[in-house]
Amino acid sequence: MTDRKLFKTLAGMVAVLVAVTVVIFVLAQIVTSGLRLNANKSALAQNQATIAARIKPIGEVTVGSAPVVSSLIPAASAAVKDPGKAAYESTCVACHGAGVAGAPKFGDKAAWVKHIAKGLPTLYKHALHGFSGTAGYMPAKGGNPGLSDADVQAAVRYMVSHGK
Numbered sequence: 001m002t003d004r005k006l007f008k009t010l011a012g013m014v015a016v017l018v019a020v021t022v023v024i025f026v027l028a029q030i031v032t033s034g035l036r037l038n039a040n041k042s043a044l045a046q047n048q049a050t051i052a053a054r055i056k057p058i059g060e061v062t063v064g065s066a067p068v069v070s071s072l073i074p075a076a077s078a079a080v081k082d083p084g085k086a087a088y089e090s091t092c093v094a095c096h097g098a099g100v101a102g103a104p105k106f107g108d109k110a111a112w113v114k115h116i117a118k119g120l121p122t123l124y125k126h127a128l129h130g131f132s133g134t135a136g137y138m139p140a141k142g143g144n145p146g147l148s149d150a151d152v153q154a155a156v157r158y159m160v161s162h163g164k
């Protein structure tokens with residue numbers, strides 16, 4: 001192959017490559033022209049609105065509206081309103097619910113008479129610190145040290161009010 005022939009061949013290849021580059025460039029322009037959103041500002045804004053609508057969460061929570069929450073979980077909000085009931089249901093019900101091991105049964109007026117007769121301050125003391133009576137043993141705070149004193153006293157009032 002002479003130098004002249006080699007030059008011709010190379011020049012031909014360069015020409016072909018340039019032509020291919022031009023074709024690719026033109027094709028790229030045609031294909032991407034539909035995607036150039038910035039070209040049309042209103043189209044872009046519309047697109048954002050559509051996207052926002054499309055990725056909107058299914059459910060929306062209204063924060064700070066107590067009635068909605070309390071209507072969804074009435075039991076929980078009732079428990080919050082009455083800490084005595086909550087403490088009773090978490091702990092005291094274990095024995096007082098069915099009157100287990102000599103515990104005066106919840107709502108059983110005959111069983112509660114002699115306890116109520118002692119007066120609230122004594123009942124508070126016995127519920128908080130434990131009490132060994134004739135019928136059985138009442139553990140301090142019903143055996144649940146996680147309860148606050150106020151909760152236990154509220155539970156006593158709750159049980160007493162239903163035992164009168």
Ligand code: HEC
Nearest residue numbers: 092095102103115123126127133134135136137138142155
């Ligand atoms: C492990 C069982 C048990 C649990 C739990 C329990 N109690 Fe009692 N409780 C008893 C028994 C038994 C008696 C009766 C003791 C007696 O009169 O001989 C009693 C009696 C009482 C009395 C009457 C005390 C008195 O002086 O007559 C009160 C008030 C009381 N419990 C409150 C509570 C409260 C409030 C809770 C929950 C925080 C609770 N109890 C949880 C067993 C229990």
